[in-house]
Amino acid sequence: MxxxxxxxxxxxxxxxxxxxxxxxxxxxxxxxxxxxxxxEGLPDQRKLTVRGADLDGVAEALGPEIAGVLRDTHLVLSIPALEECRVRAWLAAERPDLAVTGAGQRIELYKEVGLPADVARRFGLGGMxxxxxxxxxxxxxxxxxxxxxxxxxxxxxxxxxxxxxxxxxxxxxxxxxxxxxxxxxxxxxxxxxxxxxxxxxxxxxxxxxxxxxxxxxxxxxxxxxxxxxxxxxxxxxxxxxxxxxxxxxxxxxxxxxxxxxxxxxxxxxxxxxxxxxxxxxxxxxxx
CATH class of the missing domain: 3.60.20.10 (Aminohydrolase, N-terminal nucleophile (Ntn) domain)
Known part of the structure; x- marks a missing residue:
């Protein structure tokens, strides 16, 4: 759809x-x-949607300039555009168990196993x-x-x-x-x-x-x-x-x-x- x-x-x-x-x-x-x-998105900011377990503390570990919004099994990181390469390198080295599902100025990308209504509810789609x-x-x-x-x-x-x-x-x-x-x-x-x-x-x-x-x-x-x-x-x-x-x-x-x-x-x-x-x-x- x-x-x-x-x-x-x-x-x-x-x-x-x-x-x-x-x-x-x-x-x-x-x-x-x-x-x-x-x-919404800002020209000098990027969003990385990260999927995996144990997402608490990931944004904080990346530094004070990184903000994170946790939605169930996904974490949306808001980062300065110039920091994207550094953040990706840190994730690859320190948290290889995590997957980046989407990246860009405006996109947020979520997916999970389960009935569509349950998946939508888990991520709060109705309020987006x-x-x-x-x-x-x-x-x-x-x-x-x-x-x-x-x-x-x-x-x-x-x-x-x-x-x-x-x-x-x-x-x-x-x-x-x-x-x-x-x-x-x-x-x-x-x-x-x-x-x-x-x-x-x-x-x-x-x-x-x-x-x-x-x-x-x-x-x-x-x-x-x-x-x-x-x-x-x-x-x-x-x-x-x-x-x-x-x-x-x-x-x-x-x-x-x-x-x-x-x-x-x-x-x-x-x-x-x-x-x-x-x-x-x-x-x-x-x-």
Whole structure:
């Protein structure tokens, strides 16, 4: 699912709307859930969302200039931009048991094993605000039920992806991307898709251009919902065998694997509801 707000007056409700959309999709993915939410950020600050056990004292150990907000099994570190490399090096050396799930100026990324409603409640999603969010509920059909395997996946600053489908060439793509500096923490094909977009955008492509290139370079069937610092995009493969529906009003753009995920949104009765076309990039951005 994804929700991109055009109307700033809805921003305080973003978390509650996202949580409701996730819960509706429970029977499509009851074993784990995750979401990325884009809230406030400062140009000279970075956020690192860190996941793991024994998070008490981590922010304090990093120094007085580092602030931390603990949400269940995740800790959001707010750090001066110039300190990001030092913080990452400290985490790698002193706390290799912790995983960085997301990083950037505005993104916070949370995911866990469990029913979507429980995951949303544990992290306090209903009380969060922001401009846009993407989320995913998972039924692990090709791998174990783990937190690391849950979506979203993030491989670049303020960028993340959720995926419905399967890629057949993700192993060969991984071997191409790793020498280019794209790092992966799981064997999930969705993380490779996220890494591919990061790589293309580092080469100067826009999000829309990177998604267009993926139609040539990614084999398989897929629906992608992607978030960046200011943007939101959707792409289906040329066959488009996975279900997808979108709704647009003057206040928002929303995506769901099924219409029922959108049914509780404000003003949905007057929205333009449509099925995204195969092999067409749909993208929105706030400036």
């Amino acid at each position: 994804g929700l991109f707000l055009k109307d700033p007056t809805l921003e305080p409700e973003l978390g509650a709307l996202t949580a409701a959309m996730l819960e509706v999709m429970t029977d499509r993915g009851p074993d784990s859930a995750g979401f990325a939410i884009y809230g 605000s922001g401009t846009h969010a993407i989320g995913h509920t998972r039924m692990a059909t090709e791998s174990a039920v783990t937190t690391a395997g849950a979506h979203p996946f993030s491989t670049g600053a303020d960028q993340c992806l959720v995926h419905n489908g399967s890629l057949s060439n993700h192993r060969s793509l991984r071997r191409t991307l790793e020498p280019q500096g794209i790092e992966f923490s799981t064997d999930n094909d969705s993380e490779v898709a996220a890494g591919y977009l990061t790589w293309r955008m580092r080469q100067g492509a826009s999000l829309a251009q990177a998604l267009e290139s993926s139609l040539e370079d990614l084999d398989g069937f897929f629906t992608f919902v992607v978030g960046t610092e200011n943007g939101f995009a959707v792409l289906r493969d040329p066959i488009a065998c996975k279900p997808a529906v979108m709704a647009e009003t003057d206040q928002y753009v929303a995506f769901g694997s099924e219409y029922r995920a959108l049914a509780g949104l404000p003003g949905i009765e007057s929205a333009r509801v449509f099925e995204p076309e195969p092999a067409r990039v749909y993208a929105w951005e706030r400036h």
